Amino acid sequence: MTSEVQRKGKLAKAASYILNIKTTCEKNIALTKIAEQLVLDQDDLIAENAKDIAMGKEKGMPASTLDRIMLNKERIEAMATAIELLVKLDDPVGQLLERIEKDNGLLIEKRMVPLGVIGMIYEARPNVTIDAATLSLKTGNAVILRGSSSAKFSNVALVASIHRALEKTSIPVDAVQLIEDTNRETAKELFHLKEYLDVLIPRGGKALIDLVVNEASVPVLETGAGNCHIYVDQTADYIKTERICINAKTQRPSVCNAAESLLIHPVWFNEYGTQLLTALHHAGVTIIGDETVCAAVDFAQQSTEEDYGTEYLDLTISVKLVENVFEAIEHINKYGTNHSEAIITEEQLVADTFLNSVDAAAVYHNASTRFTDGFEFGYGAEIGISTQKLHARGPMGLPALTSTKYFVHGDGQIRE
Amino acid sequence: MTSEVQRKGKLAKAASYILNIKTTCEKNIALTKIAEQLVLDQDDLIAENAKDIAMGKEKGMPASTLDRIMLNKERIEAMATAIELLVKLDDPVGQLLERIEKDNGLLIEKRMVPLGVIGMIYEARPNVTIDAATLSLKTGNAVILRGSSSAKFSNVALVASIHRALEKTSIPVDAVQLIEDTNRETAKELFHLKEYLDVLIPRGGKALIDLVVNEASVPVLETGAGNCHIYVDQTADYIKTERICINAKTQRPSVCNAAESLLIHPVWFNEYGTQLLTALHHAGVTIIGDETVCAAVDFAQQSTEEDYGTEYLDLTISVKLVENVFEAIEHINKYGTNHSEAIITEEQLVADTFLNSVDAAAVYHNASTRFTDGFEFGYGAEIGISTQKLHARGPMGLPALTSTKYFVHGDGQIRE
Structure with missing residues (x-):
């Protein structure tokens, strides 16, 4: 039987191939719809969030953690505002980084392209659900979200809201996948989902990040600890x-x-x-x-x-x-x-x-x-702060969610 | 007892802190000395290489593999010529990528810096020993080389030659480390040498690359397979x-x-x-x-x-x-x-x-x-071809061996 992770991974990968040729305009319309939908759905979001909060209280979670999980009208409006700011940012996809003309007439262009499918493993905060989904969409990536059990009702409601918004657009609904089963095993499956994941980004405490870095065989963008x-x-x-x-x-x-x-x-x-x-x-x-x-x-x-x-x-x-x-x-x-x-x-x-x-x-x-912060540095958005040296280092804005691709235009050239 | 990998890892890391502030001029002088030394040492190199060839023949290695291991006068001179070309390439280290001036007077500069310590695991070809060592030095990185047993005598002789050259320069001899024990365990140690390795690059067949990608917990630059x-x-x-x-x-x-x-x-x-x-x-x-x-x-x-x-x-x-x-x-x-x-x-x-x-x-x-090749694309040098999407994709020239660093210049600024 196919697991939830495998099934959603496959859907995300298929969606990524559609997403990577969407125009900036199409992506921005989808983002705007998501911002609108979150505000429209706020009563439902707050009601679902209340279940997480109630569960957290029952489990005796500290007030600081409960505060991080909590959603209210202001916080949902802040999410919508952040998305509207994201709409205004430049889309890095398609940007020309190098142009090489060879003597034989070959034209080589190096351009920014989406990474493909981004996996995100994170703790408590439901706002990461919205950040990760919208930053991924802006850069033409599909995303697989794996939040924690402590924000499960909130995450399900937020992603349902995103899906309702995407249904009204040309962006495939499958571009945003939430792994609802927050069992430890689903995280481990993501660590090795090479077939469908292009990168895995852990966001949370040191224990989570160390686990991902040590166990994952998919490429990881390490964020995190700051001594x-x-x-x-x-x-x-x-x-x-x-x-x-x-x-x-x-x-x-x-x-x-x-x-x-x-x-x-x-x-x-x-x-x-x-x-x-x-x-x-x-x-x-x-x-x-x-x-x-x-x-x-x-x-x-x-x-x-x-x-x-x-x-x-x-x-x-x-x-x-x-x-x-x-x-x-x-x-x-x-x-x-x-x-x-x-x-x-x-x-x-x-x-x-x-x-x-x-x-x-x-x-x-x-x-x-x-x-040291994406907003302070003027990047307008941040998916995390990289403490590794490959791909991205320091605050990661939109370009950190892209890869590159060489487009080679010829007229029959062969290698002598 | 400290293992060879641990001991040489520590030496390489210490050397990397010295290397990363060396000027382009100092690095180029060292490269030139290495090119000269290889030619000076060619009789010795050929004699040591002959031991590998003899051993390979005894083991019944195919002629194509023996040819890849073989060193002669022409091939050693070609190595020296390649190094002389490398000397002429621009040094990416220090290059300014972004300059952000904030309203509060803070000046943020994003510059290219060396990665630190590069680990290289590779098969047969002794020319990778020279390529990896010289490309790493050019970009201010220390390197830990782990070649295969089939080229062991050649690799030891080549690194000895590099060390003789570096002794005459301001570049620390410890910047180039060769793991002489080609037991499978030394490769595995490198997979997890987080304390000293900043990146591990496998070069060789699919089996080797898959092994490194699946097992390593250090960041990996995947090169390789092309279907x-x-x-x-x-x-x-x-x-x-x-x-x-x-x-x-x-x-x-x-x-x-x-x-x-x-x-x-x-x-x-x-x-x-x-x-x-x-x-x-x-x-x-x-x-x-x-x-x-x-x-x-x-x-x-x-x-x-x-x-x-x-x-x-x-x-x-x-x-x-x-x-x-x-x-x-x-x-x-x-x-x-x-x-x-x-x-x-x-x-x-x-x-x-x-x-x-x-x-x-x-x-x-x-x-x-x-x-698809670093030389064909005009990069003048190539450490491999990346088939992954993080950090570098396609032919990897000198910039692929750098990371970035934000230099923030202030005058007492605090975050409000």
Whole structure:
């Protein structure tokens, strides 16, 4: 018997061949219809979402998780607004990247094309259902969504709404598939669905992403974990340093581009260390420090080796003194997750050394790590932040959902 | 105890941090020294290679494999010449891809950077040792080479020669690592060497590539298999068709961009089928055909379902009649390997339908599939041909060996 994953995979693949020749106009009409339909269906969406929330409460889920699952009128309208903004973005598909004319008359054009079928495995948030479906459609891709059981009713309702919208358009309804069975086995099936999946994107916690990266034999776009550092150099300006550290740690501690570790030059620490740590402390941050840090302020807790590799995702930061920029680089390349890394210094040469040598998607000089984000970078949309080095690195906008294809136009040319 | 793979992985990673800030000039000097050293060391290289050849003969290896392993004066000089050409190519590292100025004064630059450490698993050919090492160095990457036991003496001698050359330069000798133990276990270790490897590239037969793709948890750049088709449409010009079919099948049948399957429109087949099949037959090609083909010429053998999925890599071709371009597209998307696919037609609209709908790295109108090649496309160098859709697709030149990095320059900016 064919499984749900196999069956929907096959339908998505077939739809992808129709989708990849649809015009930008056709895709934009479909997106607009989806935005309208979500607002039309909001009562139903909120009612179905309430079942997930009730189930979550019964299971004793934390309030923060319930909040991430919750849909209300404002959030549904925000989804619709995001789709209307997506409509306005340039369609990367078809864009000419290279044009090679050969002496024999052969014309080779390298153009952006859809990836084909995108698989998305994610946790709690139902808004990822809408993001993934609409970004995929905009770029001419079919999508297979595999959300979590905690948002099952919401996801089913959202995809039903998308299907109702697509029925009124030239875009095949099969372009958006939801795997309704949230059993662990359906995720595993997706890991190896080579026949139908062109890429699998996990979005969620470290455990989910590690599982996908380690197990999947289909190509994976790794998103994720951010153990981000700020290195405060000898010549760092105090005002900038305090602003950046407070912002990077406290503005939204639960996200991947928040700072988790502070490395400080000893000379700077002697002059400003206590002041900075006190400011962080007053901002509600728990300080986990090395011996010098613990000796300087009484509110710091002693760090262990493990702390340097920990992404707290909370109002906690580890603080360590390092001899100089080279030790900072070495520490970051050892403990970092190649996400976002910052240096604060007034010396350009030191900054350049840091920026060039730290191995990360985004490296910052005198700015907060919190800017690593598709919207902040001006891409208008984001499917996630890549922490790997292949295909896409850092915030992934629409071009990250495309591949390329060489179109070769000849008149009988053969290879001599 | 640390294994050879772990130990050399660590050395390569450390070298990669030094390499990624080396200037183009420093890298080019190192490449030039390697070219010189190979010529200087040629007697030694040939002597070591002779041991591999002797061992291969003892094991009863086919002459074609022995020829691929064999090194002589001309081949070593050709290696040196290829390196000199590589020196002249533009260095992609540092190239500015995007420049974003934000209203708050933040300057975001997206630049090409080395991948870090490239792992290369390959069969027989010792020239891959030199190609992989020099292309990696040119792009600022360290490389871990894992060749096959059949070229072990040659590979050890070639890498020793590279090391002798690097000792005279500012490029760390550790940038090029050879795993000398060619036991199957060392390959498996590379599959999971996440700590030190940024990408793994397999080059060789389908079995090797499938193994790497299915087993590896490190990112893989899949190269390889080419089950390439030529679809001859109703309006195809006979002269072009014969030229292209003969070229694509016979010019070098053992390579991945050679044609393996011919799909023919029935109306065209009625008029020219026998003539084309006879021409292929006279060129030494074995014809494996469907019923209509077998009824038309007596030298054709009956095809089976299996033939359509077979990459013969030999003077054999499968021939099948298809109703029209849509059936051709469907057949290719079912049996193809997304490598190179051609249509021969005088109708532009039919050509466009084919080019847009066939899912392959390179699609051809009225030209031979044999052109899918980094040198033919004018890239000057090639590390392989990607048949996947992430990162790089089709012939991979130097840019395929880079990643990107966002350099963010601020003056105290925080996220509001």
